[in-house]
Amino acid sequence: xxxxxxxxxxxxxxxxxxxxxxxxxxxxxxxxxxxxxxxxxxxxxxxxxxxxxxxxxxxxxxxxxxxxxxxxxxxxxxxxxxxxxxxxxxxxxxxxxxxxxxxxxxxxxxxxxxxxxxxxxxxxxxxxxxxxxxxxxxxxxxxxxxxxxxxxxxxxxxxxxxxxxxxxxxxxxxxxxxxxxxxxxxxxxxxxxxxxxxxxxxxxxxxxxxxxxxxxxxxxxxxxxxxxxxxxxxxxxxxxxxxxxxxxxxxxxxxxxxx
Amino acid sequence: xxxxxxxxxxxxxxxxxxxxxxxxxxxxxxxxxxxxxxxxxxxxxxxxxxxxxxxxxxxxxxxxxxxxxxxxxxxxxxxxxxxxxxxxxxxxxxxxxxxxxxxxxxxxxxxxxxxxxxxxxxxxxxxxxxxxxxxxxxxxxxxxxxxxxxxxxxxxxxxxxxxxxxxxxxxxxxxxxxxxxxxxxxxxxxxxxxxxxxxxxxxxxxxxxxxxxxxxxxxxxxxxxxxxxxxxxxxxxxxxxxxxxxxxxxxxxxxxxxxxxxxxxxxxxxxxxxxxxxxxxxxxxxxxxxxxx
Numbered sequence: 001x002x003x004x005x006x007x008x009x010x011x012x013x014x015x016x017x018x019x020x021x022x023x024x025x026x027x028x029x030x031x032x033x034x035x036x037x038x039x040x041x042x043x044x045x046x047x048x049x050x051x052x053x054x055x056x057x058x059x060x061x062x063x064x065x066x067x068x069x070x071x072x073x074x075x076x077x078x079x080x081x082x083x084x085x086x087x088x089x090x091x092x093x094x095x096x097x098x099x100x101x102x103x104x105x106x107x108x109x110x111x112x113x114x115x116x117x118x119x120x121x122x123x124x125x126x127x128x129x130x131x132x133x134x135x136x137x138x139x140x141x142x143x144x145x146x147x148x149x150x151x152x153x154x155x156x157x158x159x160x161x162x163x164x165x166x167x168x169x170x171x172x173x174x175x176x177x178x179x180x181x182x183x184x185x186x187x188x189x190x191x192x193x194x195x196x197x198x199x200x201x202x203x204x205x206x207x208x209x210x211x212x213x214x215x216x217x218x219x220x221x222x223x224x225x226x227x228x229x230x231x232x233x234x235x236x237x238x239x240x241x242x243x244x245x246x247x248x249x250x251x252x253x254x255x256x257x258x259x
Numbered sequence: 260x261x262x263x264x265x266x267x268x269x270x271x272x273x274x275x276x277x278x279x280x281x282x283x284x285x286x287x288x289x290x291x292x293x294x295x296x297x298x299x300x301x302x303x304x305x306x307x308x309x310x311x312x313x314x315x316x317x318x319x320x321x322x323x324x325x326x327x328x329x330x331x332x333x334x335x336x337x338x339x340x341x342x343x344x345x346x347x348x349x350x351x352x353x354x355x356x357x358x359x360x361x362x363x364x365x366x367x368x369x370x371x372x373x374x375x376x377x378x379x380x381x382x383x384x385x386x387x388x389x390x391x392x393x394x395x396x397x398x399x400x401x402x403x404x405x406x407x408x409x410x411x412x413x414x415x416x417x418x419x420x421x422x423x424x425x426x427x428x429x430x431x432x433x434x435x436x437x438x439x440x441x442x443x444x445x446x447x448x449x450x451x452x453x454x455x456x457x458x459x460x461x462x463x464x465x466x467x468x469x470x471x472x473x474x475x476x477x478x479x480x481x482x483x484x485x486x487x488x489x490x491x492x493x494x495x496x497x498x499x500x501x502x503x504x505x506x507x508x509x510x511x512x513x514x515x516x517x518x519x520x521x522x523x524x525x526x527x528x529x530x531x532x533x534x535x536x537x538x539x540x541x542x543x544x545x546x547x548x549x550x551x552x
Contacts, residue, residue, distance in 0.1 A: 059437065077438055092302060092430040093485050102427055105438045110424040138485040158438070 012037040012074065012162060012193050013058060017067035020050065020057045026065055027053045029217045035195070037161070040188040042208035042224065043197045046240035049214040051197040052084055055164050058195065077106070080160035082151055084167045084197070090140050096150055097135040100126055103157030125153040130179055145176035152180050163187055165196040169203070181207055201228055215239035272510045279506060281399045282516060285407050285463045286502030289472050292411025293456035294498040295418055295491045297473025299449060301481065302429040306474045308361065311368035312450075313457045313470045315345035317375030320461065325378060331402050335458055342454035345371050350450065394465030396506075396516045403462050410459040414452055418491075425449060426487055464517045471521035472498055479528040482535030501527050 011034040018031040028050030035041060043051045056062040057069060060076035101114060101122045108114065114122070126135055129149040139147060148168065155163060165184070169177045184207070187194050198204050204211055204224060211224040215236035220227040272279045300309040319341025323333035345367045352367075353360035399407070418425065427435045428445035436442040460469025480494035505520030512519075532538045 061437075077440075079437070081437055083433065088431045088434070089302075089304075089429070093481070093487050093490055094426065094430055095486055098486075099430075102431070102434070105427075110421060110439065110441055140485075 010037050010072070011035070012039075012072055014070040014072070015067070016070065018057070018064055018069060019066035020053050020062060021065050022053075022062075024065065027216065028214065030067070031218055033218075033221065035193065037193055038188070038191050039193050039195070039210055040184070040208055041193075041195045042204040042211045043195060043214060044199070044201065044204055044211055044228070045214035045219070045236055048216075049236070049240055050216050051214050052166050054214065055081070055166050055195065055197055056083075058162075059164055074162060078160055079162045079164060080155045080158040081164040082155055082166060082168055084170070088139075088151075090147065092140070093138060095136050095138055096126065096131060096142070097122060099139050100150055100153040100157060103154035106158065121157060125156045126150075128156060129153040129183065145172040148172050148176060149180065152183055156183065161192055163192055163194045165194065167197050167199065169198070169200065177203070201233075204228065269507055269511070272507065278397050278399075279510065281404060282396045282463075282506055283503065284404055285396060285399045286472070286506065286520065287499060288404075288407040288411040289456075289460055289463060290476070290495050290498035290502060292407075292414035293460050293469070293473050294476050294495045296414060296449075296452055296456045297470070297475075298477040298480070298487075298491050298494050299425055299429055300453065300473060301477040302487070303449075306470075306478075308364050309453060309457070309470045309473055311364050312342060312346065312453055313461070313466050314372040314375075315368040316342040316371075316454065316457055316461060317466050318371050318378055319344075319375075320458075320466075321375045321378035325381070331400075331406060331462070335406060335462070338458040338461060339454060341371060341375075342457060343451065346450040346454060347447070350447065394461060394463050394468065394517050396463045396520070397509075399463060407459050407463065410455050414456055417448070417452055421445070421448065464520065468517050468521045471524060472502070475521065475524035475528050476501060479524070479531040479535070482528075482531040482538045485537065497527055498524065 013035040015031040015033055019026050019029050021027045027048075031054070043054060045051050053062065057064060058071075059079050059081040060071075061081075101118070103125070104114070104118055104122070108118065123135070126132060129152050131146060131149050131153065134142070134146065139150060142150060152168075163184075168180065172180075181203070184194055184196070196208070198208075205228060208224055210222065211227040212221045213219040213227050213232055213236050216239060219236045219239065220229075220232045273283060297306075297309065300306050316338035319337030319339065320334040321337070322341075323330065323335070323337030326337075327333035345364070349360065349364040349367045352358050353363040356363075358366075424435070424439075424441055424445045428442065428449070432442070435445065456473070457466075457469050460472060463469075464472060476494040476498040477490075479497050480490050484490050484493055501524040502520050505523035506516060508514060508523060509516040509519035533540055535541060
C-alpha cells in the first residue's frame with residue numbers, strides 16, 4: 001500500500017553549496033551535505049534563521065540563488081509539504097471528509113471518482129488523527145487543533161516518501177501535539193523521511209534523533225543531543241543577531257557522517 | 260399543471276407572449292451556466308474581479324458593433340477576444356511583477372472600459388450604448404438564445420469534468436500547485452469560462468448587470484448551505500426563481516426587465532441575510548447552539 005520507495009540510509013536529498021533567499025537577498029548560505037532516506041530530522045534555529053526558506057526550497061517552491069538541491073528519484077509532487085502559512089481558505093464551504101480526500105489526488109487526480117477503498121482510507125485517516133464523527137463538519141467550524149489534525153490526515157493520504165512540516169504544532173494544545181507527534185513517529189517507522197521545522201527544543205530532544213541547527217547557515221547537524229548544546233545554541237543566537245565571530249561551530253558539516 | 264399556470268394571471272405573460280418565453284429561456288441558460296461560475300467567483304473572493312471583467316469585454320463588443328452594427332457574432336467574438344486578452348494580461352502582470360492581481364485587473368479593465376465607451380460614442384447613439392450596457396433580455400432572438408444555450412452547455416460540461424480542480428483551486432491553491440500540474444489550467448480555464456458567461460450574460464442583461472446573475476444568487480445561497488455541491492445547486496435554483504419573478508415583476512409593473520431581474524435577485528440576497536441559517540441574524544439567535552464536540 002505504501003509508496004515509500006527510498007532505501008533506508010541512501011541519500012534522498014543532497015545540498016550542493018546551496019544558498020537561498022528572496023529578491024537576491026540571501027537567507028541561508030552555503031549549505032552542503034545529504035539527508036538520508038528514512039531520516040527523522042528537526043530543523044531548529046532562531047527566527048529569521050532560514051528554516052522555512054530551506055523547507056520551501058526542498059519542496060521545489062524556491063529556486064536557489066546559488067548551488068543546487070538534488071532530489072534523488074523524487075518528483076516534487078511526491079513531497080507532502082505542510083506549510084506554516086497555508087493558503088487554505090478556512091471559510092470555504094467544504095466538509096472534513098471531502099477536504100481530507102484531496103490527499104488522494106495522486107491516485108484519483110482531477111477526474112476519477114472516489115471508490116469504496118478510497119472512502120475507507122479517507123475514513124481511516126480521519127479516525128487516525130482523532131476526528132472521527134466530524135466527517136460532515138465544514139472545515140470553517142473546526143478549532144485550530146482540529147484543523148491541524150485534518151491537515152495531517154490529508155498528508156497521511158498523500159502517502160509521500162518525503163514529508164515536510166513547517167512548525168506543525170504552532171497554537172495547538174498538548175493533546176493534539178501528542179497525537180500528531182505519534183503520527184510523525186509512525187511515518188518514520190514506515191521508512192518515510194520526515195523533516196520538520198520546530199521551535200520547541202524539549203519536543204525536538206524527545207522526538208527527533210537528528211537535528212539541523214540553522215542560523216542563516218548551518219551551525220550544527222547531527223545527533224540531537226550534541227547539536228542542541230548550549231554552545232551551539234549561543235552561537236546560533238549570535239549569528240542570527242549578526243554577531244558571528246567567524247569561528248566554526250562544534251559540528252558544522254551537514255552530511256550524515258558528521259553525526 | 261401547465262393548464263392551471265396558463266390561466267393564472269401572474270403567469271399568463273409566458274403563455275401569451277413569445278418574447279417572455281424567450282427571455283425566460285435565456286435566463287434559464289444563464290442560471291445554469293453563469294451562476295455556478297458566480298459561485299466560484301465568490302469562493303475565490305473574486306466577485307469584484309468578475310464585475311471588472313464584465314466591463315472589460317466592452318471594447319471588443321464595441322469594435323464588433325462598429326464593424327458590423329448590432330451583430331450577434333461580431334459583438335460576441337469581439338467581447339470574447341477583449342475579455343480573454345484582459346484576463347491573460349492581468350494574470351500575466353500579476354504573476355510576473357509586484358502588481359497584485361486586483362490592481363492588475365483594475366488597470367486593464369479601466370483601460371478597456373474607457374476604450375469601449377469611446378468607441379461606441381464615435382459611431383453609436385445613446386440607445387445603442389444602453390443596449391450594450393443594459394442588454395435586451397426581452398428581445399432575444401433565436402441566434403442569441405442558441406448562443407446562450409451553447410455557452411451554458413459548455414460551462415456545465417466543463418464544470419462537471421473539472422469540478423474537483425476548480426474546488427481545490429479555490430479552497431487551497433498552493434496545495435493544488437504542489438500536487439498537480441493542472442493548476443494553471445484551473446486558473447486560466449476558469450477565466451475562459453468566466454469570459455464566456457459574461458459575454459452570454461451581456462447579450463441578455465448587458466455588461467453592467469451580467470455579473471448580477473452570477474454573484475447575487477451565489478451570495479444568497481451561501482447564507483443557506485455549507486457545502487460546495489448543494490451551494491452550486493441552490494444558487495442556480497435561486498437564479499431561476501429570481502429570473503422568473505423578475506420577469507413577471509417587469510411585465511406587470513412595466514419596469515425594464517434586466518434591472519428588475521437583478522433587483523429581485525438582490526432582494527433574495529437581503530432576505531437570505533435576514534433569515535438564512537448562516538446569516539448574521541440567525542447566528543445571533545442561535546448563539547447558544549453548538550456542535551456536540
